[in-house]
Amino acid sequence: MVGLTPAVAHSTITNHIKTLFSMTTKYRIPKTALSMAILGLTSLHSFAESPKAKNTRPNILFIAVDDLKPNTGAYGDRLAKTPGMDRLANEGIVFERSYCQQAICAATRASIMTGMRPDRTRVWDLITDFRQVNPNAISMPQYFKSMGYETAAMGKIYHMGSAGPGHDAPSWSVPYEDAKCPTYVLPNSINARGKGKATECADVPDETYADGALTKMAIKSLEKLSKVDKPFFLAVGFHKPHLPFVSPKKYWDLYDRSKFELAPFQKKAANSPDIAYHVSGELKSYTDIPQFDSYSEKDLDHLPADKQRELIHGYYAAMSYTDAQILQLLNELDKLKIRENTIIVVWGDHGWHLGDHGLWNKHTDFENATHTLLLMSIPGTKPGIRPVTLCEFTDVYPTLCDLMNIPAPKYLDGISLVPAIKNPDSQLREYAFSQYPREGAKVMGYTIRTGRFRYTEWMKDSYRTYIPYDKKYVMAREMYDYEKDPLEKVSVIDKPEYKQDQQKMEKLFMESMQREYKSSVEYGKLADFKAPIPVGSDTKKGKKGKPKGED
Numbered sequence: 001m002v003g004l005t006p007a008v009a010h011s012t013i014t015n016h017i018k019t020l021f022s023m024t025t026k027y028r029i030p031k032t033a034l035s036m037a038i039l040g041l042t043s044l045h046s047f048a049e050s051p052k053a054k055n056t057r058p059n060i061l062f063i064a065v066d067d068l069k070p071n072t073g074a075y076g077d078r079l080a081k082t083p084g085m086d087r088l089a090n091e092g093i094v095f096e097r098s099y100c101q102q103a104i105c106a107a108t109r110a111s112i113m114t115g116m117r118p119d120r121t122r123v124w125d126l127i128t129d130f131r132q133v134n135p136n137a138i139s140m141p142q143y144f145k146s147m148g149y150e151t152a153a154m155g156k157i158y159h160m161g162s163a164g165p166g167h168d169a170p171s172w173s174v175p176y177e178d179a180k181c182p183t184y185v186l187p188n189s190i191n192a193r194g195k196g197k198a199t200e201c202a203d204v205p206d207e208t209y210a211d212g213a214l215t216k217m218a219i220k221s222l223e224k225l226s227k228v229d230k231p232f233f234l235a236v237g238f239h240k241p242h243l244p245f246v247s248p249k250k251y252w253d254l255y256d257r258s259k260f261e262l263a264p265f266q267k268k269a270a271n272s273p274d275i276a277y278h279v280s281g282e283l284k285s286y287t288d289i290p291q292f293d294s295y296s297e298k299d300l301d302h303l304p305a306d307k308q309r310e311l312i313h314g315y316y317a318a319m320s321y322t323d324a325q326i327l328q329l330l331n332e333l334d335k336l337k338i339r340e341n342t343i344i345v346v347w348g349d350h351g352w353h354l355g356d357h358g359l360w361n362k363h364t365d366f367e368n369a370t371h372t373l374l375l376m377s378i379p380g381t382k383p384g385i386r387p388v389t390l391c392e393f394t395d396v397y398p399t400l401c402d403l404m405n406i407p408a409p410k411y412l413d414g415i416s417l418v419p420a421i422k423n424p425d426s427q428l429r430e431y432a433f434s435q436y437p438r439e440g441a442k443v444m445g446y447t448i449r450t451g452r453f454r455y456t457e458w459m460k461d462s463y464r465t466y467i468p469y470d471k472k473y474v475m476a477r478e479m480y481d482y483e484k485d486p487l488e489k490v491s492v493i494d495k496p497e498y499k500q501d502q503q504k505m506e507k508l509f510m511e512s513m514q515r516e517y518k519s520s521v522e523y524g525k526l527a528d529f530k531a532p533i534p535v536g537s538d539t540k541k542g543k544k545g546k547p548k549g550e551d
C-alpha cells in the first residue's frame, strides 16, 4: 500500500484481529453502527470513512469455485490432489459443516453476495438479476466499496446469465474483466452442431482455458491493487470443476482412474418422494452421455460404470486444475508480502452429485448438493482451525463485516462466524437452512439440517416463506438420519421408531419457517420489490435434453 508500509499495515490489522479474538464476551456490533447500516439502504455514501481508517482494514481475496463440492484433501478425501486448498486449510479455517442456500449457480451466488436467502433475493432460477427484482439490495462488495475498499472482480462471481451489465457494475470500483478462452481445444470434442462432450483431456498449458487465464489476470490485478492506498476486495471466480470437465492433461495424470470408486448407493431412497429428484438433465445435454435412469429403485439403467468413472476422474482433474490456480494466488500474496494483511475466502458455490441416488449435477436438497466447501484464512488466527458449527453461506457477509470492524447491515440473514473461529467447539446454529424449487418453481422444498438429521417439506402452490406457514401447502416430506444412514438410503419420515425425533424436527422446522416469515416481513418494509416474481427453474421428469434452469 502506498503511504502505509507493510509493517505498519500488518500491525494495525492484527491489533484489531487480536482484540477481536481475545474478547471474552460475544462480539457485538454497536447499535449505532447497525442503525447506520440500515440507513445504507438509501444512502451508501454516509458510510464513507477517513482514508486513515480505511488503511487499517484487511484486504480480502474472495475466490469462488464453480460446482466444487467439499471433496478436497482437507475435507478428508484421500484421492484428491489439492495442495493449494489443503495448504490454505492447514494455515487457516475449515468450515466442515457449511451449507449453501440453494444448489444452483445463480441462486446460491445471489444469496452469498447479498447475505440473504433466496426468498429474500427472489432469485431461484438462472435468469433473474437480483437488482431487477430487489432494487435496494446491497451486495457485499458494493457495501465494502462504500466503506472505502477498492473492489474488483474477474471470472464468475455472480451467475453470468443473471448479473447486470459489468457483472453487476454497482459491486465494483474497478471495471469487471473476464477471460476469453475456448471451452474445448480438441476438434473431436465438439460435434457439427456445436455441442460438446462432458470431458476433455488435452496436453496444453493452464492458460489455454479460462481458469489459467484468469489466474494471470488476477496476479496482475493483485500487483496493481497492492499499490493502491486503499484496502481491496478482489473476487476471482474460477469456472471449473463445472461441466464440461475440461482440464490440461497433467491434472488428469495426477490420478489413476481405476482407483475411483463409484457411488456406493445409486438408488432412490426408500420412502422418499419423486419430487426430491431430478433427471440429471444438465449432464445429459453433453454429446457423449447415453440415456439413463437418473433415479430408480431398481439396479438397472444406470449410467455405465466406465462412463461414471470417466466423469469422476474428470471432476477430480478439473478440481486439481482449479486448485493449482488457487495455489498460484497464495504464492502471489506471499511474493507481494501482503498475505499477512489479507483475509482469504474460498467457497464452492454448492455441492454435487457424483452418481449417488443415480443423480448427477446438483439441483436437490440432499446432502451432496447442499454441503459446501468453505475455507478462510484470517491473519492473526491460529492455523488449522476446524469449527464444528453448522453454518450457511449467508454467514460469510456478516463474518467479513465483523473481521473488518464495520457494522453488518441489520437485514442480513446470516450471523458472524467469528465466535466459532474464537471457540471452534461452539455451535452457533441449531440448523442450516436450504431450499430447492421444482415444477417451474411452483413447488419449493425447504430443508433444515441439524447435527444428526435432515428434515424437508415440499410446499406446493408457489408457497414462499414470505407467506405465513400453513400445513395446507405441504405435499411431501422426508427425513434422514445421518448417524445411521450417511448415504440417505431411507427416509425415516413417519417411521414409528423415529416418532420423537420427528416431532422435534417438525417443531424446529415450523420455528424456522416462522422465523423466515418474520424476517421477510421486516425486510419487506425496507425492500422495494419492483419486478414480477419470476419462475423458470424446472426439473420435470424426462429423459432427454437440458431442462430450463439447470446449470
Ligand SMILES: [Ca+2]
Pocket: 066, 067, 104, 105, 242, 349, 350, 551
Ligand atoms: Ca455452480
